[in-house]
Amino acid sequence: MKTALLLGASLLFAASACAQPSSTPDALPADAPAPTASSAAPVDFYSFKVETLDGGTFDFSKLRGKRVLVVNTASKCGFTPQYKELQELWGLVDTSKFVIIGFPANDFGQQEPGSNAEVADFCEKNYGVSFPMMAKVATKGPSQHPVYAWLTQKEQNGVSNAEVRWNFHKFLIDENGVWVESLLSTSSPVGGRIRSFAAGK
Secondary structure, three states: HHHHHHHHHHHHHHHHHHHHOOOOOOOOOOOOOOOOOOOOOOOHHHHEEEEEEEEEEEHEHHHOOOOEEEEOOOOOOOOOOOHHHHHHHHHHOOOOOEEEEEEEEEOOOOOOOHHHHHHHHHHHHHHOOOOOOOOOOOOOOOOOOOHHHHHOOOHHHOOOOOOOOOOOOEEEEEEOOEEEEOOOOOOOOOHHHHHHHHHHH
C-alpha cells in the first residue's frame, strides 16, 4: 500500500513539473535574422558645438558642404613650424569649400602648457594664424573631447578607429561629414595628399 502511494505521488509531481512554463526563451524561428552587436547610428559630425580660443562658440553645422582638416596643435613641439604650412595652405585654398580647425592640446610631452590667451598670442605673433582655432582640449584619455572621441572611435564616426599619435596629427573629413583619413604628424599640410584633398581632387 505504501509503495502504491509513493508511486502515485511521484507521478503527480512529474506531471506537475511538466506543466510549468520553461524559463528558457523560445528558440528563434529558422528564418529570423541573426542578432547584431549594435544598431546605433554614428554620431553626426555636424552636431558638435565647440568653444573657440577666444571664448566664442564654433557650430560644426556651418561646416556642411565643406571639406575639413582637423589638427591638434602645440607651441613647443618639433612640429610647431607646421603652423606656417597650415596658414600657407589656408591662403591657397577656397575657404568656402575647405576649412582647417586647430585644437591646441597638452597631451604629448607637455608641449602646450599655456592658457588659451597665451596660445592665441603665440599663434598670431609667430605665424599670423587666421584659420579657426578652438580652445585647448584633451585628444585622448578620460577627459577626451567629444570631437576627438568621434575622430578616433568607429562606433561614433561609422568608418574607422584611429589613434592620435603626437602633436599635429591630422584628420580629414569630407564635405558630407564623413571621416576620410587619419594622417601622422609627419604629413605636411602643403604636401600632395592634403593639398589634393583641400582642392577636392
